[in-house]
Amino acid sequence: MLLLATTINYTDRQVLGVLAPFLQQQIGWNELQYSYIVTAFQAAYAIGLLGAGAIIDKFGTRIGYALSIGMWSLAAAGHSLATGVVSFAVARFALGLGESGNFPAAIKAVAEWFPQRERALAAGIFNSGSNVGAIVAPMLVPVVAVRWGWQAAFLCTSALSAIWLVMWLRTYRTPGEQPRLSAAERAYIGHEPSTGIRVPWSQLLQHRQAWTLVAAKFITDPIWWFFLFWLPKFLHARYGLSLMELGLPLIAIFLLADLGSIAGGWLAGRLIRLGWSANRARKGAMFVCVWLIMPVVFAAKASHLWLAVALIGMATAGHQGWSANVYTLASDMFPRRAVASVVGMGGFAGAVGGMLISTVIGLLLQATGSYVPVFMLAGSAYLIALAVVHALAPRLRPVVLELPPIPVSHTDNSGE
Template sequence: MRRIPHLRWWIVALICVGTIANYLARNSLGVLAPELKAHLGMTTQQYSYVVGAFQLAYTVMQPIAGFIVDRVGLRAGFALFGVAWSIANMLHALAAGWLGLLFFRGLLGLAESAAVPSGIKAIAEWFPARERSVAVGWFNAGTSLGALIAPPIVVAVSLWADWRLAFVVTGAVGLVWAAAWYAFYRSPTDHPAITPVEAALIAADRPALTGQRATARQILGTAKFWAIAVPRFLAEPAWQTFSFWIPLYLATERGMDLKQIALFAWLPFLAADLGGVLGGYLSPFLVKRFRLSLIASRVAGIVLAAVLMITPGCIGLAASPYAAIALFCIGGFAHQMISVLINTLSADVFTAEEVATANGFIGQAGWIGGLLFSLLIGQLADTVGYAPLFAALSVFDLIGAAVLIASMRTLIVAESRS
């Protein structure tokens, strides 16, 4: 095979495409929520249960998926989960009521849970520490790109045919990606296309693999785990609210129809892409410009983004739907900065042999927060409205930033030993 310079960036591109496929399938439900409520006779509360089924399954499965990927390897493990989430999403077309939709949504949550742990593991294997946040930024861009393209694609297919075919189309994309991943991915030590220069660059920044992995109990018993997991628990409700509830909010409180939602609901995810990529570059900039340590640069970026998250907390004050969308855009931008840097921290402080499992547990903490908040929205949105719920998201991120500041010494020590 021909040698490919800078192959690690092509690996990130391949991961990003997989994440796009993952989030395209995931966000199909949110885009179709107003139509599904009408066709399947769902209440807002029942819709929150459907969302909760995905979140609960995803929450439970994340560390298990990370464990599986750590054990069977990235190539086979990520491809297997890619096939599984594609089929699960296509099965949504068979739903005859909200309970059927809830069941298929749960299957999708089980399968999609491997995406972030797998991506973080790949970056831990392929990138030196100084480049990881940039790589995570580009990989993480796939989450918002998938969410960004979901409204126009899903609405176009739904209007051309029906909502059932929209689930089939968005699921089939993942099958193509899974085949490409299995065909082209290898680890740096095994990839025939890597150049000797790049192989040496990667090897020089990685400690020798010992073959020893921390157990789940050992990971959960460390202070470094909780220093990352608590802020993730507090940050994740914002992204899941944006992913699953923006279309329904725009329809119920701002009077938008399906076509208007398709025209505007993708904008917060475009802003999220920009925030994710900028967040990745912000860390090395702070290291170079202000001579911050690696960990301090990650935390500083998170603190800045948490301050920006005050903006979506003011959505209830917006005079028009367009002003509300603008505030959502700032929120998407800020949240993805937080997401990129928190995920990078897990690659900084855990070894490549255990990072997928550790990141799975950290993701589980985040999804517990997202699940609880979605259920809260389902219970309160029709009575108190969305405004106080959006305000709560801002407070969560500020608390999470404070926890990270208090935990910096723990993380710095852990990073030096990983």
């Protein structure tokens, strides 16, 4: 279910990226105006994350996730009514608000259902949905747009999220609410009872561990936003690809990203099973990902399309392996009752970074038309981020939060 939701999430947000070179011609926006439309999504995503994690921690994964995907389903459909820069920006803003709940809810569900040694792999599997979505979009969108019009592409993804919502409400329960879960299975998971108590950001930000996730996401998330929203434009501008020709290169790039997401999570889990500490395993896997990403600095000047695809595909694989481990840092260092809030804080920082880079890219392209500085930034950001992570959390020491004790008579019926 988490994999499906993340796939739909990224399919929804990638529809505009696939159609962008051609909507730009049809509607008439320039590079800077397109950056404003992208920034509207990221601004709403950041605003949504200010409250999404806290709401999910308060009301529970089941209800919180349902509210999130219900909103983004309506917002995706709303794109079909857009006619210009302002209306597209409004639709993107609404989509960003809804989609902000996906990762806090998904990471919290992983923390609820998986023991520590399995969380990175579980996160890698569901996070691979971001790549599956980025693959589905270039496969589905051109065909639907050519046959029924670009509006139908947005309506199609809206229907997918509505179907998921019904399935989620029918199936998801926490370990404490799942009657088919045996005592041995619950002990294996290490089930932590729910308190229904929200941990305020002000308390979380007192800990360096929270700033670790915030810094990692702020530095590296903008690079992923660039890959999502600007790659179709780069391939169209650099190699002259048409709408139907964009599909295969984008599919190849995000297939590699899919492999990276699962492999990055698997590698950390494998190292832990070999006796490495969680600290060494996470950072060791992240270091491998950094080296996969660095060669992307040469992509802007690649003489052949498929050389550029290979370099960018390695970078997206590295990013997704990195991301699977960064998300898991939250559950390594914080109790489950605070995980969604911490992930929300990190996502907020990443969205703010994405807003900044979108404006910078728009200004650069409007002035120079060159992608070289952007790819140089993409290739160097992760090494800087890893150094910052190690400086802030050299041992990934768990945080002990000061919370009221859980009442003895408490039953886990909050829906969390």
